[in-house]
Amino acid sequence: MSAPAVLQPETDMHTDRGLALQALRYMATMREVEDRIERKLYRQGKIVGGVYVGRGQEAISVGVGLSATPDDVLCPSHRDLALFLIRGVDPRQIFAQYMGRVGGLTRGKDGNMHMGDISRRIVSIISAMAASVPVAAGAALALKYRGTQNIAYCFFGDGATSRGDWHEGLNFAAVQKLPVVYVCNNNQYAYSTPLTKQMACANVSDRAPGYGIPAEIVDGNDVFAVHRAAQRAAGHARSGAGPYLIECKTFRMTGHSAHDAAEYVPQSLWDEWKEKDPITRLEKKILEKRWAKREEIARLHAGIRQEVDAAIEWAEKSPYPDASELLDGVYERS
């Protein structure tokens, strides 16, 4: 474990042009990478198995990810690709991961549901909903024992908050005053189950006071607001005051996974949330503040498309793993 992290000074995306442009780059890269995965490579049969993306939810992992320090621990959900990008994972590795190649983070095992990179302090995604919550408590306990000022961030959806692991994990972290920031992406659906059919309170944040945890609701499609809330939450957790929960209201602008046409979602919701697309909103703000011209934003997107083309080409050349590697990283070998 390294020495306590040098903490990043508080920043405000409203006044920090560089940070806002950085946010746009990560959000647009996440969108482009996931579009290719969900809408091209999966449909071409180049990816098998489940494909879960965060379309429409990019402001959450970017807003929070940009406020974390490199030594903080991240426990992402399956809709938080930008956390990987912010920590320096190359899109080439992401494509290789989804296509089961050795160039991926798990060297050809699984798609995105169990990918992680402990060298970058990203704990693997866990497919069982809410199972990351006790894991984040464990990571935070280690950070506290070691006397660091680092914190663990734990990401999940609204559905996960109705599982037992979530409640036990939150309670333990609260009682032990562990430095955890909980980030809920409340996208209003758990697969096909709307919020009102899986919990009887109006907001996920209503559950936090039962554990003595402060919570706030934030517009999850406004990266400025998410970033600000994340800094507030981190300040609380780093001070030794215990966990903090941020509920990001958002919408999944696609099916639960690539095989799901989401016909159970009423058209009015698609229409309403298309208008709130987090990337378009950020671009509008950047243009209003005259931080970039339209042509510069177009060039940014074109550059990302080129980078993604090259990344796919690289990943397709990466071999499938050899059968001799089958058990590597699965069981501890003595």
Ligand SMILES: Cc1ncc(C[n+]2csc(CCOP(=O)(O)OP(=O)(O)O)c2C)c(N)n1
């Ligand atoms: C314990 C468990 N039950 C069921 C599933 C199947 N499953 C995977 S994701 C999901 C819905 C998750 O909803 P939510 O927590 O709201 O997250 P979202 O996918 O909307 O981000 C379900 C039911 C699972 N992975 N784990």
